[in-house]
Amino acid sequence: DGEKPLKGRNAIVTSGPTHEPIDPVRYIANRSSGRQGHAIAAALAKLGAEVTLVSGPVAIADPVGVHTVHVERAEEMRDAVLAALPADIAVMVAAVADWRVASAADQKLKKHPGESIPTLALTENPDILKTVGHHTMRPKLVIGFAAETQDVESNAKAKLERKGADLIVANDVSPATGIMGGSRNSVKLIRHDSVEQWPDLTKEEVAERLAALVAKGFHA
Numbered sequence: 001d002g003e004k005p006l007k008g009r010n011a012i013v014t015s016g017p018t019h020e021p022i023d024p025v026r027y028i029a030n031r032s033s034g035r036q037g038h039a040i041a042a043a044l045a046k047l048g049a050e051v052t053l054v055s056g057p058v059a060i061a062d063p064v065g066v067h068t069v070h071v072e073r074a075e076e077m078r079d080a081v082l083a084a085l086p087a088d089i090a091v092m093v094a095a096v097a098d099w100r101v102a103s104a105a106d107q108k109l110k111k112h113p114g115e116s117i118p119t120l121a122l123t124e125n126p127d128i129l130k131t132v133g134h135h136t137m138r139p140k141l142v143i144g145f146a147a148e149t150q151d152v153e154s155n156a157k158a159k160l161e162r163k164g165a166d167l168i169v170a171n172d173v174s175p176a177t178g179i180m181g182g183s184r185n186s187v188k189l190i191r192h193d194s195v196e197q198w199p200d201l202t203k204e205e206v207a208e209r210l211a212a213l214v215a216k217g218f219h220a
């Protein structure tokens with residue numbers, strides 16, 4: 001089908017940040033608007049894929065034509081992603097918090113004048129991309145993102161290996177680039193045997209190009 005080259009294919013996309021509770025009213029999180037991940041979910045659906053979007057807390061609408069699962073924490077995101085397997089395609093765009101608070105408080109932490117300030121003990125979160133990249137039900141195509149502020153290419157190459165991905169979409173999110181939370185993106189595609197710089201594009205254009213590339217991968 002020329003119009004719907006991904007018809008009959010299942011895709012899982014993660015998007016947005018995760019929120020890791022400190023207590024019932026506080027959390028730690030990464031910065032992520034969800035704009036790029038949501039655009040990718042929409043672009044894959046437009047090409048005919050059946051898309052499960054697992055989204056952390058974001059301020060943007062669920063894409064039309066996509067099955068969106070809302071989660072808060074990394075462990076919930078991992079569970080929702082694994083529940084959506086098997087799939088043909090996985091695109092992990094979420095900015096997952098690397099750490100969570102080891103034992104989040106059941107009650108709001110109170111300020112007591114004169115008493116010491118609490119310290120947070122952290123523990124490591126599951127790496128969802130790495131789990132999917134090495135899973136017995138590994139999708140045929142596993143794509144990761146890498147937001148870096150320095151050594152973009154070498155960091156992304158290392159990530160490709162470590163996470164068992166086929167492709168890493170790397171971008172420089174240094175504050176001066178305006179990419180974080182903005183509408184445009186400038187990415188590098190890192191594969192095992194090549195590096196390709198894409199021009200400055202809108203996040204929707206990056207999504208459409210990426211979806212077209214995925215479709216090509218399922219055509220051959």
Ligand code: C5P
Pocket residue numbers: 014074092093094095096097098125126127128129130143144145146147159
């Ligand atoms: O290691 P780093 O967080 O830089 O890797 C980024 C890639 O890994 C992204 O695709 C992100 O969605 C994914 N990731 C994940 N689970 C984590 C950390 C990152 O899926 N706990």
